[in-house]
Amino acid sequence: MNTKFSDKQFVVLGFPCNQFGAQEPGSDAEVKSFAQGKGVKTPPFYLFSKIDVNGDNAHPLYKKLKEASGSGDLEWNFGKFLITKGDAVKRYPIRTSAASTVPDIEAAQ
Known part of the structure; x- marks a missing residue:
C-alpha cells in the first residue's frame, strides 16, 4: 500500500494493542522485531507504541476516530480507518x- 501510493502523501500507521485475547503481550521492541520478521518495513510503515483502543484508557486518537466514523469499540485486531487531512472518512x-480499500483511497486523493 505504501509503495502503491508513495507519491500521494499516503502512509500506513500501526498501533499495536494487547486488548484482544492478549495477542500482543511483548514490549514495543519485541513487537517491532516480530513485525520486521514478517516483512514490515519501518518506514514507510510507521509502527507506534502499544496503546489501548477501547475502554476508559483508550488513546485519544482512537476515541476521536471512533466518534468521527460513528462507530463503537473495535472488535478485534487489525481495525482500519481511512483518514484524509486529519478527518476520519471511513472505518472498515x-x-x-x-x-479492497484501494478504491476508497484513490477516491480520497
Whole structure:
C-alpha cells in the first residue's frame, strides 16, 4: 500500500494493542522485531507504541476516530480507518483486506 501510493502523501500507521485475547503481550521492541520478521518495513510503515483502543484508557486518537466514523469499540485486531487531512472518512470491518480499500483511497486523493 505504501509503495502503491508513495507519491500521494499516503502512509500506513500501526498501533499495536494487547486488548484482544492478549495477542500482543511483548514490549514495543519485541513487537517491532516480530513485525520486521514478517516483512514490515519501518518506514514507510510507521509502527507506534502499544496503546489501548477501547475502554476508559483508550488513546485519544482512537476515541476521536471512533466518534468521527460513528462507530463503537473495535472488535478485534487489525481495525482500519481511512483518514484524509486529519478527518476520519471511513472505518472498515476487521476482515477487510487492505487491497479492497484501494478504491476508497484513490477516491480520497
